[in-house]
Amino acid sequence: MLAGMGLSIGQVAERTGLSVHALRFYEKEGILAHQVHRGPGGRRVYQQQDVDWLRMCIMLRMSGMPVPEIRRYTELVRQGDGNELQRLDILKEHQERVQQQMVQLQECLDLITYKVGKYQDYVNSIATRAVGQ
Amino acid sequence: MLAGMGLSIGQVAERTGLSVHALRFYEKEGILAHQVHRGPGGRRVYQQQDVDWLRMCIMLRMSGMPVPEIRRYTELVRQGDGNELQRLDILKEHQERVQQQMVQLQECLDLITYKVGKYQDYVNSIATRAVGQ
DNA sequence: CTATGAAGTAGAGCCGACTCTAGGTCAAGC
DNA sequence: GCTTGACCTAGAGTCGGCTCTACTTCATAG
Incomplete structure (x- = not known):
């Protein structure tokens, strides 16, 4: 199952422009749509989809969306189908x-x-x- | 000498939308172009020109100019003629x-x-x- | 006279979003 | 076997821009 190789936190930092600190902080704050898998030694293994999601979060942050609101949105996405109207509300408001x-x-x-x-x-x-x- | 009546800090707060706290803070930070005159009991007496200046400062702040840079600009204005090039630099950069x-x-x-x-x-x-x- | 309200000062506190520290694990290279 | 470097956690620290507290002073109204 060629799922695309995982990325280390350092690689994700490079690709997103965020610091490794910020990446851990974002995870703690619950603004990653998918739980980050852990590799040997407990190290985070990111996928490309995480990078994509982070890039969107960066756009939201850059445009002034506060972290708690990004978290709300992220939670809706994590819950899966059925709450599109709520997601739409958040986006429209923003x-x-x-x-x-x-x-x-x-x-x-x-x-x-x-x-x-x-x-x-x-x-x-x-x-x-x-x-x- | 009908110089236009002075305004209390409360009146200036109303007209600018700043809080009285913020007004005192701005003064302490040195971002008032002209020294605020004091009335009986040590109360601040503002003039219309102060309100005008504050409105510009509000625009600068709203657009993200940090307080220290507004102070630099204010100091140049306070110094009077001769430093227009420096003022221009600050504005252009911003x-x-x-x-x-x-x-x-x-x-x-x-x-x-x-x-x-x-x-x-x-x-x-x-x-x-x-x-x- | 006393209470209310707007003002004064100095300095502490708050909030958001990171950022950094301290102390530890682990793999690879010399 | 030791160093280096990337990673880990938990929690403390920072910074900017106000905002609020504590306490005082005055002037006016009841």
């Missing part, structure tokens, strides 16, 4: 938050861009005067 | 960070929207089947 955040961020960016423009003009005018005559 | 953050956030949003779509389709198909026949 989607909305991210959209709002982007609107806010755009407002901030507009202000900053405005100020950058003003300072740029001013700095240019000084430079021109100095060089010009 | 502008870039915010832009990157928005790109990342958009990627996350795309993934979430994709998943929401999938779950929505699935949930719809279940509902249809149940109602349909």
Whole structure:
């Protein structure tokens, strides 16, 4: 049964950009969809699917979903079919938050861009005067 | 000299959405461009310009600028003319960070929207089947 | 006069998300 | 046989940004 070779925690850290500490922490926090199998010496053996799942979790974290909410979502996935509506709710709610955040961020960016423009003009005018005559 | 009446810390809290605690904290952290004047009994008296400045600081914070960097910027403004290039540098750097953050956030949003779509389709198909026949 | 409420100060506490420490196991290489 | 390095566990520490506590001072209202 060629299930694809397992990965060590170090390899997963490399592939995801997470630290080994963070990986253990995430596991303890229950945000791994499938239980991590243990190899000789009690070492974690990850599969590609774990890496994929972690990458999604990273996206959720990056966009500000708190760990407890990722855990809730993970638990639903672990429970299997039948709770898709609940999963959808979590995702939709988060989607909305991210959209709002982007609107806010755009407002901030507009202000900053405005100020950058003003300072740029001013700095240019000084430079021109100095060089010009 | 009709300089516009002063505002109490409570009024500024109302107008900015910051807590009075946060206002005192910001002052202690040195992110007020002008020193807050004190009224009878040692009470802070803010001017409209302080509110304006605070609103900008709020934008900077919302977009992720750390307090120490806001302080650096504030100090430059306090020093007065002559350091516009440095102020520009801070703003430009932050502008870039915010832009990157928005790109990342958009990627996350795309993934979430994709998943929401999938779950929505699935949930719809279940509902249809149940109602349909 | 006394109680209420808004203000003041200094400093402790909290929360989230890691990050790091201490002390241990184990396999491979010199 | 000893070192190195990757891994293990449990739990402590860190950091940023507030938030809250304890206690005081004042001014106004009842």
